[in-house]
Amino acid sequence: MAHVELNDLVKEFDDVTAVDGVSLDIPDESFTVLVGPSGCGKTTTLRLIAGLERATDGEIRIGDEVVNDQRAYERDIAMVFQNYALYPHKTVRENMRFGLEQHDTPEDTITQRVTEAAELLQINDLLDRRPSELSGGQQQRVALGRAIVRDPAVFLMDEPLSNLDAKLRVQMRAELNKLHEELSTTTVYVTHDQVEAMTLADQIAVMDDGQIQQVGAPTHVYTNPRNMFVAGFLGSPSMNFIEGTLEESGGKFELDLGSDTHDVPDEFVDQLEGYLGERVVLGIRPENIALNQDGVPSNVHPATVQVVEPQGEKTVLELDLDTGETIKAAVDPDTTVEMGDSVNLRFDRDSLQYFDPKTGRSLTHESKPERKAAA
């Protein structure tokens, strides 16, 4: 059990700066999820924490120790590699046992933990196979199993569920959650799956281009992104951005979108005051757009349905606003609209975000992060 602290961490490869001044506090017993676009430096950050890469600059602390100079094996971490890195010459069982044997775990504890983990991961039938005889998802589960049998100070997991089917992934996610509740081992977790990020994380750190963009409780970050990058990155389909000029009209603020106008709710007046007359970006998530074909008095934006994309549990619409901008809306699967339909959109006023288009900074961001309540 240990808290992990990264201070101004930098990692350069030849001409690429993979990690560019990352400072991150990972509290003891926390479950921190690292998200960010492909190539933003997540894996590199994990490898730095693990001690597999040497930091070009900055400091890594585990517990209260600066571990920059410690070798991976001295750091007492368990890691799930993005590419599994299973020992090809060992069976699944041996792969899973190995880390425990290294830590002088008594034989019966080893057997027990391996059996338990294998059951949990539904790979108990595969224990005597070699990795080359496993499917992709099975290999990934072995890689995960190899980590979770351990009892390390820190878990590092690099997209450990990416190759599992949705159902299994939900199960595994639940198991990981349970495991974390039981063991409370500090965990750093990389995922591209938003649901995973949202449901597992105590805190979520959004990275881009080697830098941390925002850290906080998942719902907080989701609902209070600090900048357009974070806002756009989280959520799928991603947040719609509509740019307009902020104007005052009758004590109320409104965004001139060209051939349409958006009324800014009163509670934002304070924060937006300084931007009067300037360009401001309105952000609204697809799921916060309602089709209100029957007409609702205020803040209604007419639009035309361009694409209807049923996705099972929801249907995503691509809509052209009158201003010519295209936005997406996620609606109930049984909504009956068709291509070419004209609809009225209502943006949920509680979910509106405003950004400075030049800096990308959110104008409505609340700075206090919230911790996720114990799940």
Add this chain to the structure above:
Amino acid sequence: MAHVELNDLVKEFDDVTAVDGVSLDIPDESFTVLVGPSGCGKTTTLRLIAGLERATDGEIRIGDEVVNDQRAYERDIAMVFQNYALYPHKTVRENMRFGLEQHDTPEDTITQRVTEAAELLQINDLLDRRPSELSGGQQQRVALGRAIVRDPAVFLMDEPLSNLDAKLRVQMRAELNKLHEELSTTTVYVTHDQVEAMTLADQIAVMDDGQIQQVGAPTHVYTNPRNMFVAGFLGSPSMNFIEGTLEESGGKFELDLGSDTHDVPDEFVDQLEGYLGERVVLGIRPENIALNQDGVPSNVHPATVQVVEPQGEKTVLELDLDTGETIKAAVDPDTTVEMGDSVNLRFDRDSLQYFDPKTGRSLTHESKPERKAAA
């Protein structure tokens, strides 16, 4: 361009039957998505089509030819491997060029296609790097690029987007869609991402345990699963199953759930008639459950909220029915419920499914598959 036909395909590895009598018709120009739990034989099926494994039994046709005895390189296919299988000694550019060179593509076509694909995949900055200098997602994109530059008879793609972040994945999905519209190359695509499956597929094939469970248009399969496996596999969180005894009461059918009763809508009476007095499973998807705290007359099931799991665009609730069963519901993120709240659930009557608990067979399945309308 070619249609692919699998007839009673079997592949055994030593003691494992990875593919167990798969018959599947993949029409020319179709985009067929293969889904199924981890280890069900998807990769093996692709490898059989590719000619990388030898079928133990059965027949594979590409175009009108039986290709069982053809080598992979004779089959004119392009494949994205689940584990990428990039050539470590070649640069990204060389990796992508290689397949084209093998097919005697003129130099300028090669250059052009590689440049285009690289741009599309956002890896144009990485063209001169080696795979070992790339992040996981970047490697995956290269693997994808290596396939899409080609102009083969069949594309085989094994989870080509699994390591990409949501945003990029949406983009890539769109690009793949566009590509398929342009080239109309027969494509077989494995994914664990339901959204991907739903949005990309002309037809979706659900596999389990080496066998095809159902084939059809994605929305059709989603809404009309042939059996409990398919019903439970598609959708996340997955469909809730509630078992009860079918009874008749006043000309209407109802399901006795113990301490609660479910009214069977009249349109199902015909299909369920034969099951009167027997056990029947009711299936309802989480997103088709509405919280109706204000009371609605019929078919209301009281429940207690156990877990509230905000997932960004939706919130998943875990609820205990009065019968003791636990079910999940996906509700709007701004629904304000808390753990311990008592709620009334309303199951959307249009979305109900009924299954035979012994065989798993759907009792309400419409057999006619629907083709997805051109996207």
Add this chain to the structure above:
Amino acid sequence: MSTQKQSLRRILDRLFVPLTVGPTMLWIAAIIVYPTLKLFWSSFFWTNPINSEREFVGLRNFKRLIFADGGSGTVFGLAPDFVSITWHTFVYVGLSVSISFVLGLGIALLLDKDLKGRGWFRTAVIVPWILPYVMSGLMWRWMFQSEYGAINGLLTQSGLLSSKIAFFSDGTLSMMALIIADIWVFTPFIIIILLAGLQNVPEQLYDAAEVDGAGKVSRFVNVTYPFLKPSILVALTIRIIFDIRALDLVWVMTQGGPGKSTEVWASWLYRTAQVFNRPGEGAALGVVLLAVTFVIVAVLYRVFGESPY
């Protein structure tokens, strides 16, 4: 784990490189430094073979061996012996290494296949290498012997040949016999090294290449070869190093004859240093040989030195 044990482990870990590289370096250094210095040092001296009087002559030994020493005619300013022996060496090493390489590669590729009984084949192909070289040399001398040798016997007794061939009376045929013997003896070495190297080729890349439309040849070039490169480097380098100085076969089979038509650097060096008792010139030849070997290895490194990852 006790802290003491842990810190020991830590110290040992830090010392990994010194501890793993050190003993080898020491071993080699301890044995090599003195002989090497002696080799270079001796090359500057001339020793009178009849009374062992030593005289410092600077680079004269090199000049005499490589460039004309004023005696008979020169070839482009080089000593005729040097030119002809270099040519023999080039032919001998070049042909036997390249032929045995191609052969060895072919056999290694065959043996890499998942064949039943390949274990027996693997053992069977190694055997020529196990026989003592002296034995092999004698055996081949006997095989090629003109009057009662097995090859002539086989050819004449089967009626393929009407009169026997005097292999060792002809420079070219002698060279051919040497090369055949050399190939026979050393091909197993190539096979073994390449066979080991073939295990390093990730199987999945063959799949990828097949899907990319690569036929057999292309798969070899694009997948096998890059991974085999380090092994090829090892195989060729060691093979060439061995062959440039291979003495046993030449000495046993032809002693450089007939005349000097199969004299190679190794036998020249041996003759000069050991037989003629002219250590200075022998050392000078040794230095030249060392330099040439270095150059060849450097070139090989250039060509094959790249690792696949």
Add this chain to the structure above:
Amino acid sequence: SGGDGGDGGDGSGNGSDGSGTSTGTGSESVAEKLVFYNAGSLKYDPGTEKNIERFEEETGITVEVNEVPWNNLKTSLTTIWKNESAKVDAFNGPTWWLADFVASDWIEPLGLGDSHMSNYPKNLQNLVTLDGKTYMAPEFGKWGTYLYDQQHFEKQGVSEPPSTWDEVVSTGQQLKTGDTSPFAFTWANKDVFTFKQFLYQAGGQLFNDSNEPVFVEGGTKVMDFFTRLRENDLIPDGISSMGEGGAGDTFIAGQLASVESWTPLAARAFEADGWSKERVGSAKPPKGPESRATFQDTNGISVSAFSERKGAAKKFAKFMTTTESSKTNMKVEGNPAVIPAVYDEPEIKEQYPSWLLEDMKFNLKHAKSETYLAQPQVDDYLSEQITPALLGDKDPQKALETAQSNIKRLYQDIGLL
């Protein structure tokens, strides 16, 4: 320096061993053991083995025999001596190593005394004596000999072996059959020896008394003879690869009617499949323009200058070469004795046919040799020329002249000329 070079047979002066004083014997208490380097396996030298047993019995000194492959004995010895190591006390080797060994101070004068030395023929005494000191005790003789296949001769109707070079050519025509060549001689590895043998027969020699190479004239005669043989197809194609083994093997294989080779071949032929004492014919070598001389390749025992047991070693050298030992050696192994008196011993007469003994005695008396410095390199200069000449790839005269000028230059280089 030690300008000793040419000691061309009969002529040279120092008749008997003058150096009666042996170095180092005085103070040394005779060792209990000595190390003897034997060329090849002792198994092939049962005579030597027997004599060693006798020596050990009589003196109580243990002889540790180190067997070194024949081809490598010289390398082993020089390596040891270059390190001034006392690893070896005594060894046996050929006389033609002596000049170089003595010049390098690697071997020790033996001080065998006149009574011992006078057992040997004059020419042999001269051969092992340099600067008036004896450096080798001759152990057994080896020289060229002429053997023929009586069976083949009879079949082809040749009753007498040829007695001159011309007859070799003329009877050769008669002896030639499909698989059988009329004549052959040892060449590979021993080309210079064979050449010398013919050279002596032709009346030539390698060096004159002042170390100048002078073999072109005699050598040309030899080469003429070879050319006649070759052009008349009287020698096998593979002649240049015929070492002692090769020539002997081919002879035993029945592919040669006659052969001029080294002595022990006769003994080998006796034992071979399909051969008998009757089938092996022996004769004096055919006479060249000058004589029926042969090349003297006697083996003897010498003592290392670095030995720490010189006393015992010298005792050993002497013991191994007494008349008694010589006789034993001949009796047990068939090695021709180098002491003429041995041939008159009854046991020997009993064991060997008289004609063979006759020829041996003749050869012993007429065998010739020269000891010269830088022997290996001189031989190499010769060898690289005479082989192509033999094969007709080079003009003989030119080849010999080249060899001669190379050797001359070598001798100038090392200060002999």
Add this chain to the structure above:
Amino acid sequence: MSTKQSPLDQLVASLGLDTEDEWSHIVRERLVAYGLLGLYVVIIWFPIYFIFITSIKPAGAVLNVPISFFPSEPTVSNYVEIFQNRPFELYTLNSIIVASTTTLICVTLGTVTGYSFSRYDFIGNKALLLSIVGARMIPPIALIVPFFSIMSAPPLIGGITGSLYDTRIALILTYTFFNLPFAVWIMKNYFDGVPESLDEQARIDGCSRWEGFFKIILPMAKPGIAATAILAFIFSWNEFVFALVLTSSEQAQTLPIAVSLFVADDFVDWAHLAAGGMIAALPGILFGLFFQQYIVSGLTQGAVKE
């Protein structure tokens, strides 16, 4: 797939191959492979066969012409004689001890050193590797005299009597010197082909460099180790010149020396030489067969193969 058997399929079946389980073209390829391998083995074994039949011919009949390739009256007398006459068992023992000890040292040091060279970018890595391999480029002939003087020098350490001359240790030291550079180099190149991600996983599993190396990487380097071992073994098994110079009696002389003792001054005792040669080769062949499993599995268990 058709079920009727073509003649080729029948042939394939009769070879013990499963026609059903294999790609027919692979089966065909295999037949070609068997054919080529068979041909190769027959050709390279012909001389060995010839030596063998020579060794069982009566000594006197060895040189008979025409040559009999199928001896009518085989005999073991040559073998009996060489064992009677010579301590062949000692030579064999020496060879085995020298070759296997050398192999052991070379493989041990070569593997660890090669691994370090492959994985760690320590200062002078390249230069050291070059000097190691370079050390081996010096013509051995040039080293004979210095080696002799090293080995026959009085011992540096007290308590040991006598020099190393004529001991197996001298040979082991020498051969190790000759083989170690190659062992290092082969292994370095081999490890270059083993993905580093496995080292990393080992470290995550709590392995120090030593543990990771021995427990994870080493088992995967079997093919390289097998190749190195074979190389070192055979080199030591065959080495002649240094054995000649550094030993003088059967307490240390090895088989090549023993074999060459059959080559007398004036002739070659073919029959016994052939028998001796077979015996010299036999332990090697037996060694090969005995370790066949290991060699084959070593040469096959490419860990990297996935």
